[in-house]
Amino acid sequence: LEPEDFLVEEMLGFEPAGAGEHVLLKVRKRAANTLWVARELARLAGCRPVDVGYAGLKDRHAVAVQWFTVPRRGRAVAQWPGAGGEGFEVLEAHAHARKLPRGALAGNRFRIRVRGLEPPTEALDARLRAIRARGVPNYFGPQRFGRHGSNLRDLPEDPGALRGGERGFVLSAARSLVFNAVLAERVRQGCWEALQPGDRAILDGRGSHFAVEALDETLRQRAARLEIHPTGPLWGRGTPGAAGAVLELETRVAGGYSRACALIEAAAMDPQ
Structure with missing residues (x-):
């Protein structure tokens, strides 16, 4: 399996404030641990790891797009896009009013590639219809x-x-x-x-x-x-x-x- 077989993107439930003492960062990471990325962002921002906010942990063995906040200090907001390190890159940056709390998401969007699956087409269609009708145990x-x-x-x-x-x-x-x-x-x-x-x-x-x-x-x-x-x-x-x-x-x-x-x-x- 490759990280590209599992794609997840966080969906914010709010718009960036556009002003404030924090920077809201949209980050793409590949085969990277959320906590490690948070520590690297803290290093780039010149702050403590505890000052970095994120809404939740995302799988390491995946390509994930997730949001972080860092204190607005030495690095200007416009200098953040393109910043990054091994396995992660900042895609967007916005001034924001507060640290991102846990769970501050509208949801997650997933794309999953399934390999080596050769079920009868009718059986697969029936299973997908059942999932659409009933959902799955969460x-x-x-x-x-x-x-x-x-x-x-x-x-x-x-x-x-x-x-x-x-x-x-x-x-x-x-x-x-x-x-x-x-x-x-x-x-x-x-x-x-x-x-x-x-x-x-x-x-x-x-x-x-x-x-x-x-x-x-x-x-x-x-x-x-x-x-x-x-x-x-x-x-x-x-x-x-x-x-x-x-x-x-x-x-x-x-x-x-x-x-x-x-x-x-x-x-x-x-x-x-």
Whole structure:
């Protein structure tokens, strides 16, 4: 496989401010790690790596176009396009008002090249039609758990034992582990894409969500059109988002991952 077989482009949910103390950079990277690119941008900007903002991590084994911010210091905005290093290049630069926070995206656009696949045409068409009609279960991928699952190895009881950037990676992996387990159970039960009373539904392409207290025909039709979707738990300490039978399922499944849940709760992370 080549990095060009997997292309991903971040889509911002806002326009650059055009003024401010930061520079918003559109960067293309090939076979490069997001954190390494962030460190290189910090070196070019003359700032600390912690001052570099990015919305999320992108696969190393890919060609990715993603956004970063750096403090607006010695290098003028107009000097950034074309800057770069091994495996990455700055495509655009815009003055911006603030550091780019995690998750500040409207979404990601993917292009995937599949090699060596020779299924019967009718079977492939049928599968693609099913995906268009129902979507796919949205599991967290293996990169969330680190190389060979290293982010989940030897989970501590005390989150204070996690140092620096390790803390965020481990806690995120622990929450993703529980989420995937709940999703797998809903897939097993055949209800992963069906809204149920007690779910929290999310609007397609947006962060807005709401509690499903009762199902009516309007909600069913909106779900069938993929305008809204059921969500799964990002575990935390406090009042959960789900209710009723959905909450019972989530709690039962999470009980099989008590060490991960205990670590998340000890870190005082809010449920989502």
